Amino acid sequence: MAMSLSFTGYVLKNLRRRRLRTILTLSGIGMAVGAFVGLVGFSTAFEQQWMRIYSSSGTDFSVIQGSFLNTTLDDSATAKIRALPMVAQVSPTIFNLMDVTPDVNALVYGWNPNAFEFNSLKILAGQRVRNGQREVMLGDMLAQDLNKKPGDTLELQGTEFKVTAIYHAASTLEAAAIVMPLGQLQQLSGMDGKVSTIDVRLRPAPAGESQETYLKQAQAAIQAAIPGARAVPAAERASSNQFVKLAQTSAWGTSLLALLIGILGIANTMAMSVFERTREIGILRALGWKQWQVLAHIEVEAALLGLGGGMIGIGLGWCALCVLAALPQTASFFVANLQWPLLVKALGIAILAGLIAGALPAWRAGKLSPVDALRCD
Amino acid sequence: MSGPILEVRNLFKSYDDGRIEALRGVDLSIDAGEFVTISGHSGSGKSTLLHLLGGLDIPSSGSVLFRGALLGSAVNLDTYRSDHVGFVFQAFYLLPTLRAIENVQAPMLAARHHDGDRGQRAATLLREMGMEHRMDQQPSKLSAGERQRVAIARALANDPEILLADEPTGNLDSTNSARIMEILTGIQKSRGMTLIVVTHEDEIARAAPRHIRIHDGRIAS
Ligand SMILES: Nc1ncnc2c1ncn2[C@@H]1O[C@H](COP(=O)(O)OP(=O)(O)OP(=O)(O)O)[C@@H](O)[C@H]1O
Numbered sequence: 269m270a271m272s273l274s275f276t277g278y279v280l281k282n283l284r285r286r287r288l289r290t291i292l293t294l295s296g297i298g299m300a301v302g303a304f305v306g307l308v309g310f311s312t313a314f315e316q317q318w319m320r321i322y323s324s325s326g327t328d329f330s331v332i333q334g335s336f337l338n339t340t341l342d343d344s345a346t347a348k349i350r351a352l353p354m355v356a357q358v359s360p361t362i363f364n365l366m367d368v369t370p371d372v373n374a375l376v377y378g379w380n381p382n383a384f385e386f387n388s389l390k391i392l393a394g395q396r397v398r399n400g401q402r403e404v405m406l407g408d409m410l411a412q413d414l415n416k417k418p419g420d421t422l423e424l425q426g427t428e429f430k431v432t433a434i435y436h437a438a439s440t441l442e443a444a445a446i447v448m449p450l451g452q453l454q455q456l457s458g459m460d461g462k463v464s465t466i467d468v469r470l471r472p473a474p475a476g477e478s479q480e481t482y483l484k485q486a487q488a489a490i491q492a493a494i495p496g497a498r499a500v501p502a503a504e505r506a507s508s509n510q511f512v513k514l515a516q517t518s519a520w521g522t523s524l525l526a527l528l529i530g531i532l533g534i535a536n537t538m539a540m541s542v543f544e545r546t547r548e549i550g551i552l553r554a555l556g557w558k559q560w561q562v563l564a565h566i567e568v569e570a571a572l573l574g575l576g577g578g579m580i581g582i583g584l585g586w587c588a589l590c591v592l593a594a595l596p597q598t599a600s601f602f603v604a605n606l607q608w609p610l611l612v613k614a615l616g617i618a619i620l621a622g623l624i625a626g627a628l629p630a631w632r633a634g635k636l637s638p639v640d641a642l643r644c645d
Numbered sequence: 646m647s648g649p650i651l652e653v654r655n656l657f658k659s660y661d662d663g664r665i666e667a668l669r670g671v672d673l674s675i676d677a678g679e680f681v682t683i684s685g686h687s688g689s690g691k692s693t694l695l696h697l698l699g700g701l702d703i704p705s706s707g708s709v710l711f712r713g714a715l716l717g718s719a720v721n722l723d724t725y726r727s728d729h730v731g732f733v734f735q736a737f738y739l740l741p742t743l744r745a746i747e748n749v750q751a752p753m754l755a756a757r758h759h760d761g762d763r764g765q766r767a768a769t770l771l772r773e774m775g776m777e778h779r780m781d782q783q784p785s786k787l788s789a790g791e792r793q794r795v796a797i798a799r800a801l802a803n804d805p806e807i808l809l810a811d812e813p814t815g816n817l818d819s820t821n822s823a824r825i826m827e828i829l830t831g832i833q834k835s836r837g838m839t840l841i842v843v844t845h846e847d848e849i850a851r852a853a854p855r856h857i858r859i860h861d862g863r864i865a866s
C-alpha cells in the first residue's frame with residue numbers, strides 16, 4: 269500500500285495534470301518527428317536503392333560532370349577514358365525520369381547493349397535490347413504495374429517502343445525502371461552526343477600496390493583526362509547522386525523547420541508550466557530541494573514531452589512511409605522500412621529538442637528565490 | 646545542556662533597496678530542544694525572521710549560526726533546509742498534484758533515503774498525526790485541519806532538529822487550532838525538537854516557556 273514517490277513519478281503527475289496541453293504539445297513535436305522519420309526515411313531508403321545498383325553492377329568509378337548546373341558529359345569523353353592504361357571497361361549511360369502513364373513515372377536508363385551494367389539484371393523472359401532499335405526492357409515491378417509482357421508496345425513521350433524483355437533486379441530503382449539502348453534515350457531526351465555518367469571498371473591493381481593508392485591514382489588520371497569531370501568512387505556514389513542529394517537536403521531542411529516549431533511548442537508549454545507553478549517551486553525549495561533538482565525536474569518534464577512526441581512521430585512517420593511506398597508516383601523509388609539508426613536518431617533528436625526547449629524555463633525555475641516564489645499568488 | 650542550536654547576531658533585512666527595513670538589528674539565541682513563540686503586529690517582521698532562521702532567505706547584514714556554523718557559508722542553505730529544518734505554513738502549501746502520502750515524501754527526494762523506505766516512513770508519520778485513513782487523498786479533498794496535519798508530517802519527513810511554524814493555526818477554527826498546537830508541542834517534547842512558532846494569538850504565544858515579542862523589526866521583549 270505504501271507506494272514510494274519518485275522523481276519521475278512527480279514529473280509524470282505534473283504532465284498528467286494539464287492533459288490537454290500535454291496532448292497538444294505532444295502532437296506538435298510528434299508531427300515534427302513524424303516529418304523527420306518520413307522524409308529522412310524516404311531519402312535514406314532511396315539512397316540505399318542506388319547503393320544496390322552500384323554494388324551489383326561492379327563499377328569502380330562513376331565519372332560525372334563536376335559542376336552543378338551542367339550535368340552532362342560529352343560522348344567523346346568515353347574514348348578518352350578507355351584509352352587510359354588502368355581502365356578495363358567503360359560504359360557511358362544516361363538516366364532520366366519519364367512519365368509512362370499520367371499516374372506512373374519511371375526511371376529510364378540508356379545503356380549500350382553490350383554494357384556491363386546488364387550483368388546486374390536477370391532476364392526473366394525475352395531478349396536483350398539491340399542497338400539502333402526502338403526497343404525497351406521492363407523491370408518486373410514496372411511490368412506488373414503496366415501489365416506488359418515481351419512483344420507488347422510501350423509509348424514514351426510520343427514514340428512507340430517494343431518491349432523485348434522483362435527482367436528482375438535487386439534494387440527497386442532498377443526493378444521498377446525501363447532500360448533502352450543509349451542512342452535511343454539520347455534521341456528521346458534531346459541529348460545527342462551527351463551522356464550523364466560514364467561507369468568505369470578498372471584492371472586489377474598491379475602486384476605490390478595497395479588497392480587504396482591504386483584507386484587514388486586512377487581517379488587522378490581520369491580527372492586529368494577529362495577536365496571539369498569528377499570520378500566518384502563506388503563507396504560514395506550513392507550519396508553523391510544528385511537525386512539522393514536533393515532528397516536528403518529537402519528532407520533535412522523540412523524536418524528541421526518542423527522540429528524548430530516543435531521545440532517552440534515545448535518551450536512555450538514549459539515556460540507556462542514554470543510560471544503557473546512558481547509557488548510550488550518555492551514549496552519544493554522550502555522542503556529542501558536543491559536548485560539543480562528543481563532545474564532537473566523541469567528538464568526531465570521537457571525531455572519526457574520530447575520522448576513521447578518522438579514515439580508518436582515514429583508512428584506517424586511509419587504511416588507516411590507506407591503511404592509513399594504504396595503511391596504509384598513514388599513506389600518505384602523505395603520499399604518502406606524503418607531502420608534502427610533512423611529510429612535512434614529520431615528519438616535522440618526528440619529528446620534533445622525537449623532538453624533544448626526546457627533549458628531556459630528550467631534555468632529560470634532554478635533561479636527563483638524560495639521566499640519570492642512562496643510569496644507569489 | 647546542549648548549547649544554542651541557533652544564534653542570531655545583529656540581523657538586518659531590508660527590501661526594495663533599503664526602502665523597507667523588515668528587521669533592524671535582531672540578536673537572539675535559541676537552545677536545542679527549546680519551544681519558543683514569536684508574536685508582534687502585522688508587518689513587524691515575524692515571517693522575515695522565521696525565513697532567515699530557516700535558511701529560506703539571506704540577511705542584508707548580520708548572521709545566523711546553526712550550531713555555531715554560519716548559514717550560507719559554513720552550512721549550505723539547501724542542505725540545511727533539507728536535513729535540519731522543517732517548515733509549517735499558515736496556508737499549508739501542500740503540492741496539489743500529490744496525494745497526502747506523496748506530499749510527505751516530497752522532502753525525502755531531496756535527502757538521501759532508501760527508495761523502499763519512503764512510502765513506509767511517510768505512512769508512519771501520517772499515522773502519528775492520526776491521518777491513517779486519509780493517506781491516499783488529494784489535498785483538495787482534505788479539511789483544513791487535516792491538511793495542516795499532513796503538512797506537519799511532511800515537515801518531519803527528513804527528521805529535522807528544528808521545526809519552524811508560521812501562523813500554523815491562522816487558517817483553522819479553535820478546535821482544530823488546539824489540536825494542531827497539541828500535536829506540535831507533543832512532537833517537540835517527544836522528539837526533543839526545537840520548535841519555533843510565529844503567532845498573533847496571545848493564548849498560543851503564552852503557552853510557550855519562552856515568548857519573544859517583535860516590534861518594528863526589533864525584539865521588544
Ligand atoms: N518581498 C518583500 N518585498 C518587499 N517588502 C517585503 C517583502 N517581504 C516582506 N516585506 C515587508 O517587510 C515587513 C515585514 O514583513 P513580514 O512578512 O516579516 O511581517 P509579519 O510580521 O510576518 O506580518 P504578518 O503578521 O502580517 O504576517 C512588512 O512591512 C512587509 O511589507
Ligand SMILES: [Mg+2]
Binds near residue numbers: 691692693811
Ligand atoms: Mg507573517
